[in-house]
Amino acid sequence: MLVDEAGRNWVGHFDEHPSGIRSWSTTGQPIWTSDGADIPGLFDCYALNVSGATAWACTYTDFPLVEIRPDRPEQPVRVWANQVRGAKIVAVHGDQVAFCGGYGEENDRLAHGKLTESSVEPTDVGRASRIYVQAEPFTAWGVFDLSS
Structure with missing residues (x-):
């Protein structure tokens, strides 16, 4: 559960009925629900941020990156295809996206991507104390190790 700057409550439900994402006003009035929204494979909300x-x-099962803007009635939901599976944390700034977490050995992964028109394109990945970075011209990887 998170509260945005306007005081609206956001909840990502999982393994419960109803599953999905919902928002309420500061007085408890429903503002938005994912019911009927075109979010592919929405069974659990793995990562939520405001x-x-x-x-x-x-969201599980397809793990798209979903932008929800109830104040934009003409297109309240926008979806980008995403290759990062199982992230528990998401942060977005402009066209930059960071994901943290994943399944199994990727539970400590930090992945960075860039938004394109229809997908999140991966750019950097990290695991444990290391962050792997690839910059233009994308011919070599750099490694930052926080433990050294």
């Missing part, structure tokens, strides 16, 4: 009036989520 910024201003926007909620961001990654």
